[in-house]
Amino acid sequence: MQLKLENLSKQYNKGEAYALDKVNLDIKEGEFISVLGLSGSGKSTLIRCINRLIDPTDGNIYFEEKEITKLKGEDLRLYRRKIAMIFQQYNLIPRMDVITNVLAGRFGYFSANKIIFKKFKSNEIMEAEAALEKVGLINFTNRQVKTLSGGQQQRVGIARALLQQPKMLLGDEPVSSLDPVTAEEVMKLLWDINKNQGITMVMNLHTVELARAYSKRIIGINKGKIVFDGSPKDLYEIDIKEIYR
Numbered sequence: 001m002q003l004k005l006e007n008l009s010k011q012y013n014k015g016e017a018y019a020l021d022k023v024n025l026d027i028k029e030g031e032f033i034s035v036l037g038l039s040g041s042g043k044s045t046l047i048r049c050i051n052r053l054i055d056p057t058d059g060n061i062y063f064e065e066k067e068i069t070k071l072k073g074e075d076l077r078l079y080r081r082k083i084a085m086i087f088q089q090y091n092l093i094p095r096m097d098v099i100t101n102v103l104a105g106r107f108g109y110f111s112a113n114k115i116i117f118k119k120f121k122s123n124e125i126m127e128a129e130a131a132l133e134k135v136g137l138i139n140f141t142n143r144q145v146k147t148l149s150g151g152q153q154q155r156v157g158i159a160r161a162l163l164q165q166p167k168m169l170l171g172d173e174p175v176s177s178l179d180p181v182t183a184e185e186v187m188k189l190l191w192d193i194n195k196n197q198g199i200t201m202v203m204n205l206h207t208v209e210l211a212r213a214y215s216k217r218i219i220g221i222n223k224g225k226i227v228f229d230g231s232p233k234d235l236y237e238i239d240i241k242e243i244y245r
């Protein structure tokens, strides 16, 4: 198993409802998983616990058989390099050019200052160009990010994630800000990367249609609990009602 969650719970504030409630989940290397649920159901909390952007209140997380629930410092940094993330609002530096934004992937989770003052080596630049080639943006390396369309910006986000050479890619509603056609194109790109590079995908998605079309496994969350875990063909109307109840 690549990732194992055992009774994972998250309560942000004492007395409040649990955002995640005793979640158990096994993820194999190379899976393409979509996570569905209402706004506030706990989708973001789930993926942010996986990459330890937030600390779970209870339970355990194992990655490649190693417990990572309480990693700190350098160990946590090394773990996070293996788990890349893409976001609904892309989280790029709009004023900077495409290639610099991609090179930020070198830092895993980056700070703008570090990038501005960093001199990159030629092999790092070649890697960034290769990532841009993969996402179809090789002719945009010197363009300021803010001049790109939403779909192109998310491609930059994906290229940046690839530069981390991750084993798993997490997406927090990565196509929710895009029009339906562009959303499909970005999903197709993620699907290709999953197929060709074997990177495990866990994507929070906002439509059942996208989840059905691009993932092999769908996880439905309602009020912090997993209420569906199966293949798209086993997702019936009654399951969808349960997820969006």
Ligand SMILES: Nc1ncnc2c1ncn2[C@@H]1O[C@H](COP(=O)(O)OP(=O)(O)OP(=O)(O)O)[C@@H](O)[C@H]1O
Pocket: 012, 013, 019, 037, 038, 039, 040, 041, 042, 043, 044, 045, 046
């Ligand atoms: N930093 C926080 N502090 C307190 N409560 C939080 C925090 N982040 C999330 N929550 C709460 O935890 C619950 C789950 O939120 P989460 O963001 O994980 O849901 P989601 O399914 O990703 O929703 P959305 O699609 O709207 O982002 C919600 O009730 C939310 O209000």
